[in-house]
Amino acid sequence: MTTAAVPDGQRGDEDDRGGLRTALGGLTTRGRSFLAAGVAAAACAYVLGQADLLRVGLLLATLPLICVLVLHRTRYRVAASRRLTPQRVEAGSEARVQLRMENVSKLPTGLLMLQDHVPYMLGPRPRFVLDRVEAGGRREVSYRVRSDLRGRFPLGPLQLRLNDPFGMCELTRSFSAYDTLTVVPRTEALPAVKLFGEASGHGDGQQRSLALAGDDDIIPRAYRHGDDLRRVHWRSTARYGELMVRREEQPQRARCTVLLDTRRVAYQGSGPDSAFEWAVSGAASSLIHMLERGYAVRLVTDTGSAVPGEGAEGFAGSAQDSAESAGLMLDTLAVVDHSEGGSLSRASDVLRGGGEGLLIAFIGDLDEEQTALTARMRGRAGAAVAFVLDSGSWLTGGSVAGSVEKRVRQLREAGWTALAVPPGARLADLWQQAAGARAESAADTYGGWS
Numbered sequence: 001m002t003t004a005a006v007p008d009g010q011r012g013d014e015d016d017r018g019g020l021r022t023a024l025g026g027l028t029t030r031g032r033s034f035l036a037a038g039v040a041a042a043a044c045a046y047v048l049g050q051a052d053l054l055r056v057g058l059l060l061a062t063l064p065l066i067c068v069l070v071l072h073r074t075r076y077r078v079a080a081s082r083r084l085t086p087q088r089v090e091a092g093s094e095a096r097v098q099l100r101m102e103n104v105s106k107l108p109t110g111l112l113m114l115q116d117h118v119p120y121m122l123g124p125r126p127r128f129v130l131d132r133v134e135a136g137g138r139r140e141v142s143y144r145v146r147s148d149l150r151g152r153f154p155l156g157p158l159q160l161r162l163n164d165p166f167g168m169c170e171l172t173r174s175f176s177a178y179d180t181l182t183v184v185p186r187t188e189a190l191p192a193v194k195l196f197g198e199a200s201g202h203g204d205g206q207q208r209s210l211a212l213a214g215d216d217d218i219i220p221r222a223y224r225h226g227d228d229l230r231r232v233h234w235r236s237t238a239r240y241g242e243l244m245v246r247r248e249e250q251p252q253r254a255r256c257t258v259l260l261d262t263r264r265v266a267y268q269g270s271g272p273d274s275a276f277e278w279a280v281s282g283a284a285s286s287l288i289h290m291l292e293r294g295y296a297v298r299l300v301t302d303t304g305s306a307v308p309g310e311g312a313e314g315f316a317g318s319a320q321d322s323a324e325s326a327g328l329m330l331d332t333l334a335v336v337d338h339s340e341g342g343s344l345s346r347a348s349d350v351l352r353g354g355g356e357g358l359l360i361a362f363i364g365d366l367d368e369e370q371t372a373l374t375a376r377m378r379g380r381a382g383a384a385v386a387f388v389l390d391s392g393s394w395l396t397g398g399s400v401a402g403s404v405e406k407r408v409r410q411l412r413e414a415g416w417t418a419l420a421v422p423p424g425a426r427l428a429d430l431w432q433q434a435a436g437a438r439a440e441s442a443a444d445t446y447g448g449w450s
Contacts, residue, residue: 020068020069020072022171023068023069023071023072023169023171024068026068026071026169026170026171026172027064027068027168027169027170028167028168028169028170030064030166030167030168031064031067031068031167031168031169032064034060034061034063034064034168035060035061035064035065037057037060037061038056038057038058038059038060038061038062038063039057039061040057041053041054041056041057041060042054042057042058042061043057044057045057063166063168064168064169067164067166067168067169068168068169070164071162071163071164071169071171072171074162074171077103077104077105078101078102078103078104078105078109078112078133078160079101079102079104080099080100080101080102080158080160080175080177081099081100081102082097082098082099082100082116082155082156082158082177082178082179083097083098083100084096084097084155084179084181085097085098087179087180087181087182088182088184088327088330088331089181089182089183089184090183090184090185090186090187091147091148091149091150091183091184091185091186091272092146092147092148092186093146094144094145094146095144095145095146095181096142096143096144097116097126097142097143097144097145097155097179098140098141098142099114099116099128099140099141099142099143099158100138100139100140101114101130101133101138101139101140101141102136102137102138102139103133103134103135103136103137103138104136105135106135107135108132108133108134108135108137109130109132109133109162110132110162110163110164110165111129111130111131111132111163112129112130112133112160112161112162113127113128113129113130113160113161113163114126114127114128114129114130114141114158114159114160114161115127115128115158115159115161116143116155116156116158116159117154117155117156117157117158117159117178118145118153118155119153119154121147121149121151121153122145122146122147122153122155122181123145123146126143128141145181147181147183148272149183149272150183150184150185150277150280150333150334150335151182151183151334151335152180152181152182152183152331152334152335153180153181153182153183154178154179154180154181155178155179155180155181156175156177156178156179157174157175157176157177157178158174158175158177159172159173159174159175160172160173160174160175161173182330182331182334183334184284184330184331184333184334185277185280185281185283185284185330185333185334186281186284187281187284187285187288188281188282188285188426188427188428189285189289189428190285190286190289190427190428190431191428191431191432191435192293193431193432193435194435220233220236220244220245220246221244221245222242222243222244222245223242223243223244223245224245227245228245231245231246232244232245233245233246253294253295253296254294254295254296254357254358255295255296255297255298255315255357255358256290256295256296256297256298256357256358256359256360257297257298257299257300257351257357257358257359257360257381258283258286258287258290258297258298258299258300258360258361258362259300259301259302259347259351259359259360259361259362259363259377260279260280260283260299260300260301260302260333260336260361260362261279261301261302261344261347261361261362261363261364262276262301262302262303262336262337262338262339263302263338263339263341263342263343263344263364264338264339264340265342265365266363266364266365266366266391267279267338267364267365267389267391268365268391268392268394268395269391269394269395273394274391274394274395275364275389275390275391275394275395275421275423276338276364276391278389278394278421278425279362279363279364279387279389280333280336280362281427282362282387282427283299283333283362284329284330284333285427286360286362286427287299287326287329287330288326288330290358290360291322291325291326295358296315297315297325297329298314298315299329299332299333300314300347300350300351301336301339301347302339302341302343302344302346302347303339303341303346303347304346304347304349304350306350307328307329307332308324308325308328308329314350343369343370343373344363344370344373344374344377345373347377348373348376348377351377351381357381357382358381358382358383358384358385359377359378359381359383359384359385360384360385360386360387361374361377361384361385361386361387362386362387362389363386363387363388363389364389364391365389365390365391365392365404366388366407371407371410371411372410374386374411374416375410375411375413375414375416376414378411378414378415378416379414379415383417383438384415384416384417385416385417385418385419385434385438386408386411386416386417386418386419387419387421387427387430388404388407388408388411388418388419388420388421389420389421390404390420390421390422393422393423394423397423398423399422400420400421400422404420405420408420417434417437417438419433419434419437
C-alpha cells in the first residue's frame with residue numbers, strides 16, 4: 001500500500017507565480033469563453049462609448065479570473081492511499097486496486113475527480129468523481145485491472161482534479177506514489193506422475209549425505225538442547241572448548257533444472273498464443289510443480305543466467321526458501337524476453353557442472369549444430385526431458401514439420417525423452433506422455449522421481 005498527500009498551497013513568491021501560471025493554464029473552455037467574451041465586450045464598449053456594455057464585459061472577464069485565484073489559493077490537504085491485491089497475478093487474472101481519499105484539512109472540499117494512470121494493457125484509465133468531502137472525511141473507491149500479457153506494470157501516479165463551482169477552472173495535482181503489478185505467466189497443474197531418472201532426493205531415489213565417514217573426516221557442530229549425549233564427539237569438544245556433537249545423516253534434496261530457450265531466431269510469431277509464450281508458461285508450470293514435489297529447482301536460460309542463483313550451483317537453498325524462490329523465478333519469467341544470441345552454448349556451460357538431477361528443457365527451433373549441442377547436455381544430467389516447439393506450425397496452425405521430428409529423434413538417440421509440441425497442446429498431456437516414454441526405458445535409467 002502506498003500513501004501520498006497533495007500540498008495545501010505554494011510557498012515563496014517564485015513558486016506562487018508559477019502556481020498561478022499553472023492555474024491560469026487550467027482554464028476550461030467555459031472559462032476561456034467567458035474571458036474572451038469579456039474582453040470583446042470591453043473593446044466594443046470602448047469603441048461605441050457604452051458604459052453599461054463595459055460593465056458587462058468586466059463582469060464576464062473577472063469571473064473566470066476570480067475562480068482561478070480562489071482555486072489557486074485553496075488551502076485544504078488531501079491524503080491518498082492505494083492498495084493493490086494481489087501484487088502478483090497470473091496472466092488473464094484480475095487484481096483489485098482500492099483507493100482511499102482523506103481530507104486532512106479543516107475545510108470541506110469541492111467536487112473532486114480522481115484519475116489513476118494505468119498502462120493501456122491493463123484497460124482504460126479509471127476515473128471517479130467524488131462529491132464534497134467534509135473535513136476529516138474519507139472516501140473509498142476501487143477498480144480492477146487485468147492483463148493477458150505478462151510483464152511488470154506501474155500503477156500511478158494518482159491525479160486529483162479540482163474544479164471551481166462555476167466550472168471555469170480545472171487544476172490537476174498529482175501524487176508521487178505508485179505501485180507495481182507483476183503479471184506472471186499462466187501455470188498449469190501437472191499430474192503427479194513418476195518420471196524416472198532422479199539421482200538423489202525425496203522418494204525412491206533419495207540419498208543421504210554421510211557427515212561421519214571416519215574419525216578423521218568428522219564435521220561436528222555445536223551441541224544443541226535436546227541432542228543425544230551419545231553423539232558427543234569428545235575430541236572436537238576438547239579442541240574447540242565447547243560441547244560438540246556428530247552430525248546426523250542429512251537427506252539431500254533432489255535437484256531439477258528447467259532450461260528455457262529464449263533465442264529470437266528459435267521462435268516465430270508473438271502474442272499470448274505464440275510458441276514462445278507457451279514455452280515460458282511451460283517453464284513456469286514445471287518450476288512450480290517440481291517445487292511442490294520437494295525439489296531444489298533452478299531456472300536457466302540460453303543466455304547462461306541462473307535463478308534463484310543462491311545455494312549450491314544456483315539452486316534454491318532449502319525447502320523453507322521454496323516460496324521465495326518460486327516468486328523470484330516467476331518474477332523473472334514475467335519479464336523474460338527474446339535473447340539476440342543464436343546458440344545454446346552458454347546454457348551448456350552452466351549445465352556442465354551438474355552431473356546429477358533432472359533436466360527439463362523447453363526448446364524452440366533447432367538446426368543441426370544446436371541439436372548436437374543439446375544432445376550433449378544429456379550426458380551431464382541424471383535424466384533429461386525436452387519439449388521441442390515448431391514455431392512455424394504454431395504460426396500457421398498446421399502439423400509439426402518433418403524436420404522437427406528428425407531433431408526429436410536425434411535427441412532421443414542421445415538419451416533424451418524428447419517430445420514435439422504441436423500447436424495448442426496441453427503441457428499436462430505431454431507431461432503424462434513423457435512419463436510413459438520414460439517408463440518404457442526404465443531399464444536404462446536409475447532411481448525414480450515423481
